[in-house]
Amino acid sequence: MSAAAPPPPGGGGVLHWFRRALRVHDNPALIEAVRLAKAKKEERSSATGGGGDGHGGGGGGGAAPLAMLYILEPTATTAPHTGAVRLRFLLESLTALDGELRARGSALHVVRVTDGADVAAAVAAAAARCGATTLVYEDDDSPAGRERDAAVGAAAAAAGLAVVTRSGHTLYPPALLLDAAGGVAPRTMAAFTSLVDRVGPPHPPLPTVGGDLPPPPLGDGEEAAADGEVPSLAALGWDADAAAGLRVRGGEAAALERMEAFLGRRGGAVVRAFEKPKTSMVAWRTPDTTVLSPYLAAGVLSPRTFYARLREVEAAGHGRHTRPPVSLVGQLLWREHFHLLAGSVPHFGRVAGNPLCRQIPWDDPSTDAAAAARHAAWATARTGYPAVDACMAQLRKEGWVHHLGRHLVACFATRGDLWLSWEAGAATFEELLLDWDPALNAGNWMWLSASAFFNSYFRVYGPVTWMRKVDPEGKFIRHYLPALARLPTAYIYEPWTAPAGVQKAAGVRIGDGGDYPAPIVDHAVVSKINIDRMAKAFRSGAAAENTQSGLA
DNA sequence: TCTGGCGTTGTTCCC
């Protein structure tokens, strides 16, 4: 997808626009921006017979100026698109990126835009202010990203700006995989894995950007100061307390540190034996999984860097190691698969018009008051099922839940119990998840709701049975639902069954007006009804397809 | 075109 327009001869500076890829390691777009700025310096030198350009003198050695821009868009700073926890993580990551750039003689210039429609104008204005004639950024194949970048492309063309883009958010440039797949992305992990095997390993990570960045024209001089700095949570109108639950530190150094710490667990044996379905969803103090997803989602960690290190750790062990789809490399392939689909299937992020998504007559909270009430109870951890509510409480507080916990709550919200459209659940996850990534969010919600990829709709997570199996002492529930902390284990999964005396002794009242709600639905009853509804939806879907192929 | 094998992560019951 790289429209590598050559820079205008003897042109001005380069504007690098960070969106994701908030890092200096393995950052193809940033490396290209640096290369272009330095190449322009060469052009200038030969054109003027050597000598600097007035901006030089610094570590850039007289290169053309290279501005580093980040635009805080409203979807990144305001609810319901973003919650406080993810915003805090983003701001920490931006501050860390600014530090990395400053250590290399440059600096990040942050611009806040309050109306999403103004992003293109803000980019053009920034380019004009720093005299840039070339704009460089990383591809973004999300629906919102594509829409935004089309507007930016038009504005850039109108302003005479050359646009250069690079792929960097996935292991492979999506176009490369799509070409190899004959233009149609596979629909199963097995088929995707064999596609990747055919294509071969991803390109190795590129070198980390060095310490001689061309000087930044933006934010220098009189208009500098507070204007271009990373704002605080408070300055963006948020209560810092709302983000107090954040448990991972933002920034590239923290990401690489966390990655290496996990890779080093038991000398790499944990990585080599990793099987995602066997990891514990209730290990909240020290998660059983890497918790690198927030970094991958924001582009603070390069997937290719993680992939390369995983392969090294696998190769360092003499014995066998686990394989996709359950291994850690497999986890990167799931991410890759959903990104490929999201970039190539129309309306991947929603039900309507999405050819991959089974059309199931869900209740829609935006038009149905009863569904809205069920959705609100689910989203605020008030379903009365401690297994579901503990996960949702963890999500609200920390922005992170183990993958299987997400399965449990997503199955409950859709085909299992509440019969809510997966789009409603996905919207809640968009607000609350630290590692929210539109491609993965939509893909996983379709999976869990048996709208695509997964078809065994009769396999329903039981909020009582499942939790009893994975958390036999109820520790996870007690931690995230303190109201239930003193309830005996015999009642912790079904608090409404606790006799009044037990409730009193545990200092909790269950039910209307109490400390913890009665169950919002009877799982044993509704799950059976819903399986029947799913069966019907599957049958009518098959009928529709038969009609279609009959017509064709 | 048809078909058998398979699918990262369910529950219950039985041995």
Added chain:
DNA sequence: GGGGAACAACGCCAG
């Protein structure tokens, strides 16, 4: 407690 089958049985895809 661990393993396997029944439950009622889906769609994708490689051969």
